[in-house]
């Protein structure tokens with residue numbers, strides 16, 4: 001009987017987690033606006049020889065820059081920021 005109740009939080013977590021590609025572009029923009037213009041502007045995201053060449057690579061680079069800033073973003077923050085940058089500048093497919 002008890003194990004039935006233990007399953008409920010997992011069910012809720014999977015419902016609120018949503019689909020894997022979901023991200024919050026507004027939150028991502030806010031994070032980037034607030035934290036990411038100390039060393040470079042938007043121009044690095046659109047320059048001809050840009051470093052990032054894939055969607056997973058974008059997440060990695062966001063994480064690298066975020067860590068070098070000494071921030072401690074949650075995975076969700078990294079996903080939101082990378083999702084926003086992809087939507088706005090990189091336009092990689094999934």
Ligand code: HEC
Nearest residue numbers: 035036038039044045050051052061062065066068069081
């Ligand atoms: C401590 C300085 C610093 C800060 C702050 C910083 N970055 Fe960076 N970022 C770099 C450097 C250095 C590069 C490499 C640029 C180059 O090669 O000229 C880079 C490159 C990038 C690239 C790849 C650009 C390309 O060529 O495709 C992305 C994406 C990026 N940063 C995202 C972010 C995000 C998101 C933040 C905010 C969390 C951030 N950066 C904050 C230093 C920084």
